[in-house]
Amino acid sequence: MTRDNLRKRHIIKPLDCIFCSEQETNTHLFFECIVAKNIWSFVADHFQVRMGIDYEFVARFWVSNRKNSALNIVSSA
Numbered sequence: 001m002t003r004d005n006l007r008k009r010h011i012i013k014p015l016d017c018i019f020c021s022e023q024e025t026n027t028h029l030f031f032e033c034i035v036a037k038n039i040w041s042f043v044a045d046h047f048q049v050r051m052g053i054d055y056e057f058v059a060r061f062w063v064s065n066r067k068n069s070a071l072n073i074v075s076s077a
Contacts, residue, residue, distance in 0.1 A: 002028075002029055020034050027054070030052075031052060039052075
């Protein structure tokens with residue numbers, strides 16, 4: 001669970017991302033954090049496809065490109 005979700009459940013943890021000290025949310029964790037950006041960049045370089053902009057972009061690509069099963073598995077993971 002992300003730290004913002006833990007806080008909603010009254011489990012008090014610092015809201016800072018452990019990698020970059022920004023506030024940790026779902027969007028930050030998967031797309032905005034420097035670590036996530038580096039992972040998406042690696043995936044884009046490896047598969048020659050621009051990925052990792054936001055949830056909608058990844059989902060749209062995943063649904064429309066069923067032939068790219070390896071990339072679909074990576075993006076869903």
